[in-house]
Amino acid sequence: MGTLKSPAEAKNWLRANGISISDFARQHDLDPATTYQVLSGVKKGYRGKAHKAAVALGIKADPICTQ
Template sequence: MTGIRTAAQAKAWLEHQGKSVQEFAREHGIDPATTYQVLSGRKKGKRGEAHKVAVLLGMKDGIIVPRTMHPTESKDDVLA
């Protein structure tokens, strides 16, 4: 990536690909509402799913760490 995108650039990037926010969210297994909130600036993308959204949209430099299982969860719970 050549730089961090602004929210307007991220929206234009999605439009350039012909993707809706809903479609982008579905493809990445993220909550559409969180995606809209990051794009509108209501969520800053500092942690959790908002962080993941910001990184995937190119609005933030960062890594996405795979979710680890809690000792009381089964593999099926995490994959659901």
Template sequence: MPGIRTAAQAKAWLEHQGKSVQAFAREHGVDPATTYQVLAGRKKGRRGEAHKVAVLLGMKEGIIVDEPIAQYRDPDVIA
């Protein structure tokens, strides 16, 4: 990625692609309200879905983990 985008740059990037925030959210399977909040700066994208949105918009470097990592379980222990 050439650099981290600001919120204004991310909005311009969406507009350049001809995509609404709603369309972007649907395309990536994220909540549109969270996407609007990240773009408005009300959510910083530190964790959870806001993190995913910020990474997808190029506003933050990071990885997206779709499923939580399962806790280690000892197969010898019966739950």
């Protein structure tokens, strides 16, 4: 498992790789609005769509891989 990112680091990674937040969300079957909210810190990714977005962005560890 790689190191986890902060929301700011995840946003910088997207920017450095030329990936828009909307494109990332579509590629990972995520809700774009929720993805924006996770990256801005409005949603912490505790459950549901926000959790899925946080795992895809590398902000939270994938619970399946940590078991």
